[in-house]
Structure formats: C-alpha cells, structure tokens
Amino acid sequence: MRVRVVLFTADLRVxxxxxxxxxxxxxxxxxxxxxxxxxxxxxxFLVPNREAFLADCLRDLDAGLRQRxxxxxxxxxxxxxxxxxxxxxxxxxxxxxAGDVSAYARRREDRLRTALHxxxxxxxxxxxxxxxxxxxxxxxxxxxxxxxFTPYHRQWARQHTRPVGRAPRAVTVPDGVGSEPVPExxxxxxxxxxxxxxxxxxxxxxxxxxxxxxxxxxxDRHDDMAGDATSRLSPDLHFGTVSPVEAVQxxxxxGGPGAEAFVRQLAWRDFHHQVLAARPAAxxxxxxxxxxxxxxxxxxxxxxxxxxQGCTGYPVVDAAMRQLRHEGWMHNRGxxxxxxxxxxxxxxxxRVGARHxxxxxxxxxxxxxxxxxxxxxxxGTDSRPNRVLNPVTQGKRYxxxxxxxxxxxxxxxxxxxSAVHEPWKLTGKDRAAYDYPDPLIELPDALDRFRQARGxx
Numbered sequence: 001m002r003v004r005v006v007l008f009t010a011d012l013r014v015x016x017x018x019x020x021x022x023x024x025x026x027x028x029x030x031x032x033x034x035x036x037x038x039x040x041x042x043x044x045f046l047v048p049n050r051e052a053f054l055a056d057c058l059r060d061l062d063a064g065l066r067q068r069x070x071x072x073x074x075x076x077x078x079x080x081x082x083x084x085x086x087x088x089x090x091x092x093x094x095x096x097x098a099g100d101v102s103a104y105a106r107r108r109e110d111r112l113r114t115a116l117h118x119x120x121x122x123x124x125x126x127x128x129x130x131x132x133x134x135x136x137x138x139x140x141x142x143x144x145x146x147x148x149f150t151p152y153h154r155q156w157a158r159q160h161t162r163p164v165g166r167a168p169r170a171v172t173v174p175d176g177v178g179s180e181p182v183p184e185x186x187x188x189x190x191x192x193x194x195x196x197x198x199x200x201x202x203x204x205x206x207x208x209x210x211x212x213x214x215x216x217x218x219x220d221r222h223d224d225m226a227g228d229a230t231s232r233l234s235p236d237l238h239f240g241t242v243s244p245v246e247a248v249q250x251x252x253x254x255g256g257p258g259a260e261a262f263v264r265q266l267a268w269r270d271f272h273h274q275v276l277a278a279r280p281a282a283x284x285x286x287x288x289x290x291x292x293x294x295x296x297x298x299x300x301x302x303x304x305x306x307x308x309q310g311c312t313g314y315p316v317v318d319a320a321m322r323q324l325r326h327e328g329w330m331h332n333r334g335x336x337x338x339x340x341x342x343x344x345x346x347x348x349x350x351r352v353g354a355r356h357x358x359x360x361x362x363x364x365x366x367x368x369x370x371x372x373x374x375x376x377x378x379x380g381t382d383s384r385p386n387r388v389l390n391p392v393t394q395g396k397r398y399x400x401x402x403x404x405x406x407x408x409x410x411x412x413x414x415x416x417x418s419a420v421h422e423p424w425k426l427t428g429k430d431r432a433a434y435d436y437p438d439p440l441i442e443l444p445d446a447l448d449r450f451r452q453a454r455g456x457x
Contacts, residue, residue: 002027003090003174007083007097007112008034008072009105011129011240012057013200014064014167018126019096021165026094029172032065033086034058036076036183043104048190049328049362053198055183057239060199062182070171073179080111087121090174094122098129098240101277102366131270132244133159135277145278146271147381153267164246194327195362196235203236207247211254218258223333225316226403230332231262234363237269244269272371275381283370284351286379290454294349303346303440307338308356310409313439315421316395317341319408326408328362333398339376340389345446347453350377378454386454388447395421411436 004023011017012034023030040046046054062072075082083095095116100106113123127134138155139145146152185191185198196202210231221229236242248266251259276282286292297304306312310321320334330338335357342353354373358364374380378387395418399405402420406413411434412420419425423436451457 001029001174003029003031003092005031005033005083005086005090005092005095007079007095008032008061009098009240010100010238011098012054012061013203013241013243014061014068015200015204016165016243016246017167018129018162018165019098019124020168020171022124022126023094023096024168024171029174030070031073031086031090031092031173031177032061032070032171033073033075033083034061035079035082036074036180037079037108038077039079039104039108045358045364047359047364048188049192049195049360050364051183052185052188052191052195053235053239053328053362055185055188056198056202057200057241058182059184060201060241064167064200065171065173068168068171070173071179072182073173073177074182076180079108080115083112084115084119084121086177087116087119090177092121094124096124096126099125099127099134100130101135101273101280103280103283104366106280128162128245130240130244131273132161132248132266133270135270135274138274145274147275148383149268149271149381152271152274153264156267156270157263161245161248164243164249192326192328192360192362196232196327196329198235198239198241198362200241203233203239203241206231206233206236207242207250211250215251215254215262216256216258219261220258222261223398225319225331225333225399226401226407228331232329234365234368235329237266238363238365269368271381272367275371276367282374282380283366287371287374287381288379288385290379290385292347292349292377292379292453295347297348297352300346300348304342304348304352306437306440307342307346307348307353311437312341313424313437314341314391314395315402315405315409315412315423315436316399317391319399319405322408324357324360328360330361331404333394335372336376337389337391337394339373340387341391343373343377344388344450345391345441345443347446347450350374350379386451386456388450390443392421392443409436 004027006020006023065071221227248263251263310318317338320330320338324330342348343350350373354370375382378385405420
C-alpha cells in the first residue's frame with residue numbers, strides 16, 4: 001500500500017487543500033496528521049484563546065475527515081520526531097505540508113527534511129495554501145521583496161491564482177495508526193468569555209454570511225467601530241479553516257467596491273507574509289529603525305498596565321482594549337488606535353504591545369501582528385512613520401455617537417453622543433458621577449515628547 005502523510009499546520013480544513021489533494025491522488029491511503037508541537041508551547045505562543053480555538057478546529061477537522069471515511073491522527077511532542085514515528089509506523093514515502101514563512105515554520109521544515117531524509121521519506125511543500133499568492137511570487141526588479149504595499153498590490157492583483165479545489169469525497173487512513181484524543185475547548189482554562197467558535201464549518205458559514213450580507217458595504221463601513229461591519233474572518237485565515245484563495249475568488253465573484261476593498265485587505269495579509277519571508281528578523285527587530293530610545297518597561301510600568309486593562313482615560317482606546325480581553329479579537333481601527341497610543345502617545349516599545357496582543361488575540365499571527373505593530377510604531381513599512389493618531393479625534397470620527405465606547409466602557413454609559421469621548425470635560429458633581437480614570441497624559445505633552453524623541457523638534 002502506498003501511504004503518504006499530510007501534516008496539517010495552519011491549514012485546518014478539507015476544502016481547497018492542495019497538500020491533502022496531492023497526497024490522495026498519489027497514494028492508496030493517507031495519514032492526516034496534526035502534531036501538538038511542544039516547541040510552540042515552549043515559545044509561549046500557545047495561549048488560551050488560540051488553544052481553545054485550535055481545539056474547535058481540530059474536532060471539526062476530525063469530523064470532516066470522518067464524514068469521508070477517514071480520521072485525524074493527533075500526536076503530541078516534537079513535530080519532527082512525531083512525524084518520523086508516523087512515517088516509520090506506516091512506511092510512508094512522503095510527507096505533504098503547506099509552506100509558511102515564520103522563522104519557526106522554516107526551522108520546522110528544515111528539521112523535517114533532516115529527520116525524514118535518513119529514513120527515505122520525501123518532504124513535499126505546497127505554496128498558496130496559507131497565503132493567496134506565494135511570498136516569493138511577486139518581487140520588484142533586483143530585490144527580494146516589496147517594502148511598500150501599493151506597488152506590491154498592483155502586481156499582486158495581476159497574479160493568476162490557482163483553481164479552488166473541492167473537498168475530497170473519500171479519505172482512506174491505514175489501519176492501526178495510533179492517535180491521542182482530539183482536544184476539547186472545555187479543557188482550556190483562561191479563555192476569553194466572548195471567544196468565537198472555531199472550525200471549518202463555522203469559518204465557512206462566516207464567509208458565506210459575509211459574502212451574502214456584509215461585503216457590499218465594506219468600503220463605506222469597515223471603519224464603523226460600533227457597526228462591527230468587518231468580516232471577522234481573521235481567526236479563520238490564521239488557522240486556515242478558510243482558504244485565502246477561495247476567499248479572494250469568491251469575493252471577486254461578488255464584485256463591487258466593497259469586494260475590491262476587502263480583497264485589498266487580503267493582499268495586505270500576503271504583503272506582510274512576503275516581508276517576513278524576506279526579513280525574518282522583522283518579527284522581533286525594527287524593519288526600518290528610527291533609533292528610538294523607548295521608555296523602559298520599568299519606567300512606564302504604570303502606564304503599560306493601564307493600557308492593558310483599558311484604563312488609560314481615553315475611552316476609545318480603553319474600549320478597544322476591553323474588547324480584546326473579552327473576545328480575543330479587536331476591531332481593526334481599534335488595533336490601530338491602541339497601537340498608536342502605546343507607541344507614540346506613551347512612547348513604549350512596540351514589542352511590548354505586540355506581545356500583549358499575541359497573548360490574547362485568537363488571530364495572533366506573527367507576520368500580521370508584528371508588521372502591523374511596526375507600521376503603527378513607524379518602524380515598519382509605513383511611508384509616514386511619524387503620524388500620530390489622536391484618540392479623541394479618531395473616536396469622534398469612527399464612533400461618532402459613542403456606541404462602541406458605551407458598549408465596552410459601561411461606566412460611561414450615562415454620557416450621550418460624542419461627549420463620551422471627552423469625559424474629563426465634566427466638572428464637579430457631574431465628573432464625580434463617573435468612576436472612570438483621568439487621562440494618563442495630556443495629548444499635547446505626549447506629542448511633544450514623541451517629536452523630540454524622533455528629532456522632529
């Protein structure tokens with residue numbers, strides 16, 4: 001019997017899955033394998049929200065495979081060692097997996113090749129599974145990647161994407177391959193109470209609902225913080241329960257300005273992957289240094305903790321940070337405001353904020369999280385590195401009636417309209433009626449500090 005292993009990583013689906021399709025086409029049986037990699041846990045990346053969402057995804061993947069006569073094999077340990085064990089047990093001739101760009105993913109691939117070479121097993125890596133366009137497919141003349149999004153997007157939009165593949169009708173798994181139990185969300189402590197359901201069925205339902213009733217208005221409403229008018233597909237894209245290729249093609253089929261704007265956001269995702277593929281150090285070091293002398297975590301400890309808890313005194317920032325803690329997710333405009341506030345208003349190192357986001361975000365993705373934080377801090381690909389987002393102005397613009405703030409900062413629920421964005425303007429008994437902190441810092445003072453630090457004064 002010809003056997004091949006399909007190693008699932010950030011592609012937890014059966015629809016449009018090139019590694020699974022290729023393995024099925026070339027063999028009599030496959031081993032759909034997921035390794036609960038101890039290396040990821042040791043690096044601190046397996047936090048409760050992602051672990052719980054992952055458990056949902058694995059149970060749903062197992063169910064999808066069982067509907068087709070197969071099952072998911074789960075192992076726990078070092079990924080290279082566990083894959084090698086499965087290969088030896090089944091006499092598999094190849095291991096198929098999706099290509100990825102993080103430094104950890106690339107080390108994992110190298111270690112797999114080393115471990116499997118000695119037992120005569122091939123490693124087959126498939127592109128355009130985690131991203132829509134492979135990271136190295138779009139490059140400028142004489143350079144290995146695009147450092148600016150707009151020219152990247154022009155070329156990206158002209159690329160012909162591969163056809164979307166159907167889910168297989170049947171999956172045959174060799175007898176006797178041992179598996180650990182598929183994990184359950186209920187066994188994970190410390191999960192955000194509003195965390196969404198994970199899994200391919202839930203992800204595909206979100207995508208279909210989005211295409212049917214949300215995408216048409218996306219261009220006009222994507223910054224409407226109270227309206228919650230974004231797709232909320234980022235966790236599904238991170239875990240691969242929704243194919244980015246399918247999302248792009250179905251969005252383009254929907255057509256219209258909203259679809260174009262949404263596809264542009266998916267291009268941003270690919271853009272960040274190609275930056276990190278070319279510059280792996282950008283996950284922890286400035287992509288473009290501004291020679292910042294950030295305030296130390298010790299000296300800014302009080303302000304950092306207030307930011308984490310959503311108690312900065314700036315309501316729209318606090319609302320965003322509380323949404324993050326409750327849902328494990330945050331509106332994109334809120335992410336920009338929270339990141340700008342920490343790095344430019346409080347002048348704290350972007351890595352402090354990036355780590356906190358990774359501790360809570362269910363869609364915590366190294367490429368997008370780190371590069372978006374660098375964009376906000378002005379150390380990344382932003383062509384205007386010294387822009388500072390004013391939380392009051394931004395709050396009034398993107399939450400004009402204050403509904404988003406009142407939803408997440410209930411102690412200000414008694415303030416109507418845009419007045420909720422400036423509670424410090426109340427005086428006497430009116431101010432005392434609201435148990436809400438005063439601003440950590442006056443915005444003009446913060447702006448002056450930032451400009452001096454960047455040598456702009």
